[in-house]
Amino acid sequence: MDRLLESRDYAELRTIINYLGIAAFVIDVENNDHFRLAAINQRHEQLTGMHHAECAGRLVDEVLPPDLAEQVRKNYRRCVRLRSAIDYDETLELPAGTTFWRTTLVPYLDPDGRVFRLLGTAFEITRTVHLEQSTRYQSAILSAYLEESPDGILVVDADNHMRTWNQRFLEIWNLPLEVMESGDGRRALEIVRNQLETPDEFTERILDLYQHLDQEERGYRFAMRDGRMLERYSRGLKDTQGTYWGRIWFYRDVTDHEILTNRLLQLASTDSLTGITNRRIFMETMAEEYRRARRYNHSFTVLMIDLDRFKQVNDRYGHEGGDAALKSFTATIAPMLRETDLFARMGGEEFTILLPETDIEEATQLARRLGQAVAGITVNSHRGAFAITVSIGVSQLQPDDADAEETLSRADRALYTAKEEGRNRVACA
Numbered sequence: 296m297d298r299l300l301e302s303r304d305y306a307e308l309r310t311i312i313n314y315l316g317i318a319a320f321v322i323d324v325e326n327n328d329h330f331r332l333a334a335i336n337q338r339h340e341q342l343t344g345m346h347h348a349e350c351a352g353r354l355v356d357e358v359l360p361p362d363l364a365e366q367v368r369k370n371y372r373r374c375v376r377l378r379s380a381i382d383y384d385e386t387l388e389l390p391a392g393t394t395f396w397r398t399t400l401v402p403y404l405d406p407d408g409r410v411f412r413l414l415g416t417a418f419e420i421t422r423t424v425h426l427e428q429s430t431r432y433q434s435a436i437l438s439a440y441l442e443e444s445p446d447g448i449l450v451v452d453a454d455n456h457m458r459t460w461n462q463r464f465l466e467i468w469n470l471p472l473e474v475m476e477s478g479d480g481r482r483a484l485e486i487v488r489n490q491l492e493t494p495d496e497f498t499e500r501i502l503d504l505y506q507h508l509d510q511e512e513r514g515y516r517f518a519m520r521d522g523r524m525l526e527r528y529s530r531g532l533k534d535t536q537g538t539y540w541g542r543i544w545f546y547r548d549v550t551d552h553e554i555l556t557n558r559l560l561q562l563a564s565t566d567s568l569t570g571i572t573n574r575r576i577f578m579e580t581m582a583e584e585y586r587r588a589r590r591y592n593h594s595f596t597v598l599m600i601d602l603d604r605f606k607q608v609n610d611r612y613g614h615e616g617g618d619a620a621l622k623s624f625t626a627t628i629a630p631m632l633r634e635t636d637l638f639a640r641m642g643g644e645e646f647t648i649l650l651p652e653t654d655i656e657e658a659t660q661l662a663r664r665l666g667q668a669v670a671g672i673t674v675n676s677h678r679g680a681f682a683i684t685v686s687i688g689v690s691q692l693q694p695d696d697a698d699a700e701e702t703l704s705r706a707d708r709a710l711y712t713a714k715e716e717g718r719n720r721v722a723c724a
């Protein structure tokens with residue numbers, strides 16, 4: 296080796312570096328500005344397209360473009376100054392495109408300690424650099440997504456350790472950063488569980504999902520003790536090779552959505568003036584009750600109720616007085632019914648009550664009690680106080696009723712009879 300170090304025999308050196316599987320080159324140092332390319336190996340030739348025969352013995356300025364020559368000279372000077380091996384990364388524009396290299400320069404010293412030669416070896420790291428760039432790009436996307444996401448996100452590794460989370464996750468669960476940073480998963484779960492309406496169900500589902508990384512969870516909805524409603528989505532973190540790295544959890548606050556949905560459902564199913572069920576829901580429920588009654592050989596009864604001489608009420612006390620009467624009427628009736636009964640406004644001053652599991656006698660007695668209660672109401676309006684009465688038709692499901700509407704029509708006819716017979720009364724059909 297010593298003999299070689301002292302030797303200026305390029306051919307021998309070149310023979311050795313040709314065996315190297317990586318690009319290698321030898322630079323003769325004349326002075327701080329003059330670096331002469333002494334040899335390049337075959338691998339170097341293959342990778343750069345340069346040829347040893349064409350460039351050996353020429354200054355780097357003569358074989359490289361000015362920018363690149365200056366770039367390499369800086370590194371050569373540094374190695375000469377330090378008199379020790381240095382590593383650096385460099386970018387080379389080759390005919391095949393931009394390439395990245397990790398280069399090592401080793402100085403050769405003469406007996407006076409002067410650097411007279413540099414041996415360079417260069418690994419092409421283009422693939423690694425591209426991978427790093429792609430990783431940086433992916434992680435930039437991931438960070439942006441984590442921080443901008445309206446969902447609270449938690450990533451747990453294959454050993455169930457909490458690895459990554461976003462600020463929103465801490466906010467949703469009121470989790471102190473110290474707890475997350477300490478990696479104390481038990482403590483974090485305890486804080487979470489203390490806020491839940493059904494902590495056991497929540498934990499059971501988590502444990503089950505940890506055991507089955509291939510399982511997804513889509514929109515598991517659960518209630519918080521503070522009234523919020525959350526939704527959870529979760530899936531295993533699987534790479535392109537099919538290896539599972541853990542699991543990602545998304546927590547979404549759906550409280551506003553839940554309130555809005557309930558409000559819309561309520562609006563779509565209730566009468567806006569009185570707040571009781573509307574005609575559409577009544578008809579649907581009655582049809583369902585009809586099927587149930589037929590299947591289990593049960594019965595039901597319907598009451599058809601109409602406020603008496605309501606036109607006169609409106610004429611004397613105005614539309615507002617009429618509205619007040621409708622509200623007093625429903626407020627009086629509703630508390631007198633069972634939870635299973637369905638009280639609905641069919642339109643105008645016409646109402647119905649569906650009484651499941653009730654025969655005509657019971658229903659008639661109830662109708663009379665309702666009629667008496669209504670007769671006792673005093674409605675207050677701007678134009679004075681007044682009393683109201685109702686007429687009620689009662690009908691029970693009959694064996695040959697083809698549908699619930701037949702029962703309802705009979706109740707309607709009974710109501711007509713009650714009106715005909717003088718109002719403020721109950722009639723059955």
Ligand SMILES: Nc1nc2c(ncn2[C@@H]2O[C@H](COP(=O)(O)OP(=O)(O)OP(=O)(O)O)[C@@H](O)[C@H]2O)c(=O)[nH]1
Nearest residue numbers: 601602603604605606607609614617618643644714
């Ligand atoms: N204030 C008010 N009036 C209503 C509403 N819906 C319907 N009406 C009125 O209710 C009255 C119903 O009158 P009619 O169907 O002639 O019957 P009636 O005067 O109650 O007489 P009988 O049913 O025969 O006792 C009409 O004047 C409608 O304008 C409402 O939401 N508010």
